[in-house]
Amino acid sequence: MKHLHQRIRDDIEAKIMSGEWPPGHRIPFEHELMAEYGCSRMTVNKVLSTLAANGLITRRRRAGTVVAEPSSQQAVLQIQDFALEAARAGVEYRFRILHRSVEPIDAAAAQRTGLPVGTKMLCLSTLHVMDDVPQAFEQRLINLATVPEADKEAFKDDPPGTWLLRRVPWTDAEHIVRAVNADGSMAKRLQIQTGTACLMLERRTWQAGAFVTEARITYPGDRHQLVGRFSPVA
Amino acid sequence: MKHLHQRIRDDIEAKIMSGEWPPGHRIPFEHELMAEYGCSRMTVNKVLSTLAANGLITRRRRAGTVVAEPSSQQAVLQIQDFALEAARAGVEYRFRILHRSVEPIDAAAAQRTGLPVGTKMLCLSTLHVMDDVPQAFEQRLINLATVPEADKEAFKDDPPGTWLLRRVPWTDAEHIVRAVNADGSMAKRLQIQTGTACLMLERRTWQAGAFVTEARITYPGDRHQLVGRFSPVA
DNA sequence: GTTGCGATAATGTCTATACATAATCGCGGA
DNA sequence: TCCGCGATTATGTATAGACATTATCGCAAC
Numbered sequence: 001m002k003h004l005h006q007r008i009r010d011d012i013e014a015k016i017m018s019g020e021w022p023p024g025h026r027i028p029f030e031h032e033l034m035a036e037y038g039c040s041r042m043t044v045n046k047v048l049s050t051l052a053a054n055g056l057i058t059r060r061r062r063a064g065t066v067v068a069e070p071s072s073q074q075a076v077l078q079i080q081d082f083a084l085e086a087a088r089a090g091v092e093y094r095f096r097i098l099h100r101s102v103e104p105i106d107a108a109a110a111q112r113t114g115l116p117v118g119t120k121m122l123c124l125s126t127l128h129v130m131d132d133v134p135q136a137f138e139q140r141l142i143n144l145a146t147v148p149e150a151d152k153e154a155f156k157d158d159p160p161g162t163w164l165l166r167r168v169p170w171t172d173a174e175h176i177v178r179a180v181n182a183d184g185s186m187a188k189r190l191q192i193q194t195g196t197a198c199l200m201l202e203r204r205t206w207q208a209g210a211f212v213t214e215a216r217i218t219y220p221g222d223r224h225q226l227v228g229r230f231s232p233v234a
Numbered sequence: 235m236k237h238l239h240q241r242i243r244d245d246i247e248a249k250i251m252s253g254e255w256p257p258g259h260r261i262p263f264e265h266e267l268m269a270e271y272g273c274s275r276m277t278v279n280k281v282l283s284t285l286a287a288n289g290l291i292t293r294r295r296r297a298g299t300v301v302a303e304p305s306s307q308q309a310v311l312q313i314q315d316f317a318l319e320a321a322r323a324g325v326e327y328r329f330r331i332l333h334r335s336v337e338p339i340d341a342a343a344a345q346r347t348g349l350p351v352g353t354k355m356l357c358l359s360t361l362h363v364m365d366d367v368p369q370a371f372e373q374r375l376i377n378l379a380t381v382p383e384a385d386k387e388a389f390k391d392d393p394p395g396t397w398l399l400r401r402v403p404w405t406d407a408e409h410i411v412r413a414v415n416a417d418g419s420m421a422k423r424l425q426i427q428t429g430t431a432c433l434m435l436e437r438r439t440w441q442a443g444a445f446v447t448e449a450r451i452t453y454p455g456d457r458h459q460l461v462g463r464f465s466p467v468a
Numbered sequence: 469g470t471t472g473c474g475a476t477a478a479t480g481t482c483t484a485t486a487c488a489t490a491a492t493c494g495c496g497g498a
Numbered sequence: 499t500c501c502g503c504g505a506t507t508a509t510g511t512a513t514a515g516a517c518a519t520t521a522t523c524g525c526a527a528c
Contacts, residue, residue: 003510003511003512004511004512005511005512014442017441017442018441018442019402029477029478029479030478030479031478039512039513040512040513040514040515041513041514041515042512042513042514043511043512043513045479045480045481046511046512048479049479049480050287053284059478059479059480060478060479060520060521061477061478061479061480061519061520061521061522062476062477062478062479062519062520062521062522062523063478063479063520063521063522064477064478064479065478065479070399070400074310074311074312074313074462075310075311075313075407075409075411075435075437075460075462076308076309076310076311076409077308077309077310077311077409077411078307078308079307079308079309081307165304165307166257166304168253170304172463173309173463174461174462174463175309175310175311175460175461175462175463176459176460176461176462177309177311177411177433177459177460178433178455178458178459178460179413179414179431179432179433179453179455180413180431180455181415181429181430181431181455195415195429196415197413197414197415197431197432197455198413198431199411199412199413199433201309203307203309207251208251208252219413221412221413221414221415221431224412225410225411225412226309226409226410226411226412227408227409227410228308228309228408228409228410229406229407229408229409237480237481237482238481238482239481239482263507263508263509264508264509265508273482273483274482274483274484274485275483275484275485275509276482276483276484277481277482277483279509279510279511280481280482282509283509283510293508293509293510294490294491294508294509295489295490295491295492295507295508295509295510296489296490296491296492296493296506296507296508296509297490297491297492297508297509298507298508298509299508299509
């Protein structure tokens with residue numbers, strides 16, 4: 001092993017992961033680990049601090065350090081950028097803005113976003129197409145109070161999602177994934193049969209408390225899936 | 235602010251989040267921050283190291299530190315434990331094991347899991363019910379080579395997922411979310427109409443390279459959704 | 469027995485310093 | 499002009515020590 005703190009970390013992680021140290025088990029005190037590895041307390045402390053930050057262990061002054069209870073199950077899902085995905089797969093990607101308008105927010109959306117009714121929003125409907133096959137339909141609201149420059153943007157080169165991601169950093173996001181049956185107009189847009197199961201991904205993002213954008217992306221269920229790989233430790 | 239490193243961190247995070255320091259912007263060198271805050275390099279280093287671990291900044295020796303490009307979009311979804319969710323909602327939760335057998339793994343599952351064909355698996359089908367309404371149907375494979383004690387477990391008090399989570403720590407997980415139309419038997423089990431859009435969550439977990447379990451959970455699309463809230467920094 | 473308080477022990481933060489490592493810059497030679 | 503190599507520089511890791519903070523333990527007074 002190259003670095004001391006890496007070795008200590010791996011040892012402790014292995015003991016926790018293998019179940020040798022089950023949840024609730026008391027981990028050796030810093031001075032004990034110091035002696036065991038023949039290193040300074042700072043080194044041990046760094047290891048234990050990062051493990052605590054990762055949620056693997058719980059530390060309390062005077063009481064000591066114990067293995068944390070298993071956290072609630074979480075899935076981390078990658079949400080692929082269409083252009084990138086297409087480039088990797090070697091297919092052609094296009095998008096088409098089907099609708100564009102500036103409108104005061106309606107009651108339902110105001111409820112969801114926490115904005116006052118009547119706030120001016122840029123409303124965009126975009127169809128994402130790969131190799132002439134529709135892949136997703138995106139309905140997006142952009143808060144012009146937070147992102148005024150969006151009003152002047154033509155979205156010629158980049159679709160709204162990509163443009164926003166590059167321009168506006170976000171601090172909080174909320175995701176909802178649900179399954180819906182395609183209604184007539186959605187089926188027509190996506191070239192699928194009415195009633196086909198679709199994945200609908202809804203994402204709302206905020207920047208330091210200010211609402212930025214809401215996206216509702218509908219994928220044909222038979223063409224798309226969300227995939228994620230996850231390890232609990234960094 | 236209570237602690238120095240906290241203040242430095244908050245300052246830098248604020249500058250990044252506000253867009254004052256856009257992606258690619260060079261962050262002051264450690265010795266510059268030392269001077270600015272009148273502290274030692276270790277303190278600055280700790281802050282920058284954790285920010286780098288969180289993916290907010292990118293550090294390279296000699297070249298310096300820059301604000302990272304916005305990470306690819308990720309959704310962190312909470313996968314609720316049925317019993318917990320029911321308790322919070324104040325409704326009754328029950329589960330019923332519909333099928334149980336030990337079988338050699340078939341070719342398709344062997345492909346997915348990377349196990350050799352013929353490995354003995356515990357196969358369980360579980361229906362999750364809240365207030366007499368079916369909420370999800372779970373098909374699970376448990377690798378008896380990794381979790382031999384599962385064979386002797388009756389799953390009387392806890393459903394297989396909860397039991398496993400408590401017993402076997404995991405190091406890697408893969409998630410797939412897709413939308414499917416309910417076929418006849420699924421519709422019957424979940425008391426929905428044939429063709430209704432359903433969310434199917436597929437999760438495979440490993441422990442240090444050894445396959446543990448695969449779960450395929452089907453939720454009626456109109457009764458369930460996956461929700462996640464996500465902030466990029468801890 | 470119960471309560472309160474001081475001693476104690478563990479983690480949390482911070483400093484000053486040292487040496488290692490890696491990447492870049494710029495100079496000199498081919 | 500271009501290539502290679504050494505000097506430089508910023509980060510990476512580690513040390514030893516100091517003081518702060520906060521639970522907990524145990525003793526003493528009630």
